[in-house]
Amino acid sequence: MYIGSYQLSNNLIVAPMAGVTDRPFRSLCKYFGAGHAVSEMMTADKTLRMSKKSLYRANFDGELAPISAQIAGSDPEQLAEAARYQVANGAQIVDINMGCPAKKVCNKLAGSALLQDEDLVARILDTVVAAVDVPVTLKTRLGFLNGHENILRVAKRAEQAGIAALALHGRTREDMYLNTARYELIKQVKETIHIPLIANGDIDSPEKAKYVLDYTGADAIMIGRAAQGRPWIFREIAHYLKTGEHLAAPDIAEVKDVLLGHLAELYQFYGEYSGCRIARKHIAWYTKGLRSSNEFRQSMYKVESTVDQAKVVEAYFDQLLDQGQRMSDVQVEQVNLLEIK
Structure with missing residues (x-):
């Protein structure tokens, strides 16, 4: 698949997720076989752009090309x-966010709230495409409200504006992340436009990935929440699409090594204070469903230093190895990230 002149190594793409797809996470997913990754969104508001958080989001040092940076806002010139x-x-591709359903984003008429104003959507697309000489992509949803889906018009207008590729989440803003992704509309969009289409939403297994690609005819798939604490999903999907066979789940020793390596990158990237706190949600995702994981997390959340945090994680996994825990024994578990301070 191509985005502009850039050929991706495969058609598996990491979705932009605020607070998740930082440089360490993008690099890890690419290591496990993702062909492309889009950065978490950066605000177009110049007064906020130089904040510490925004500068982290704009850090692409050492990242594998092509580098794609997502921007969010509602003012075309901004x-x-x-x-x-x-x-x-350093961005080689710019991605426009018209898909985020978060209240704080939509309240500023950004993200998926833009879908309520197709004239504004058109002005944004035309203005951004004309502003840069790199490919511009669009990430969006089916529409703002159920029953008022306008993605077919928006997709056609995006193609007319010169958008290089369209990533489409199969829900409306009203859906948030509830209900199920609707692939029928994604299929209709693919049949309507001639630019690459990337299908997104509820793709959480190799079988689902193949189904979505086959059913929608999409050129690629984008994976978000399913990769949280499971970056090897890209390796699993790539193998399944190539061979029709399943890879064995990673063993506990590999998960331990991956997590500790991820923590080391987070600590180096963010520093002591933020690194320790940002790492908590990742540790929660990696450990969900493992034996006594809830008790472990409640204790882990109280640790205040990166050194101690890495030690308690290592000790927990060593205990699992001693007990003979296998990833195939993992039970489905919901992790309440509101507990994470």
């Missing part, structure tokens, strides 16, 4: 300026 800033910062 978004154009943000696109130019990202290109000057």
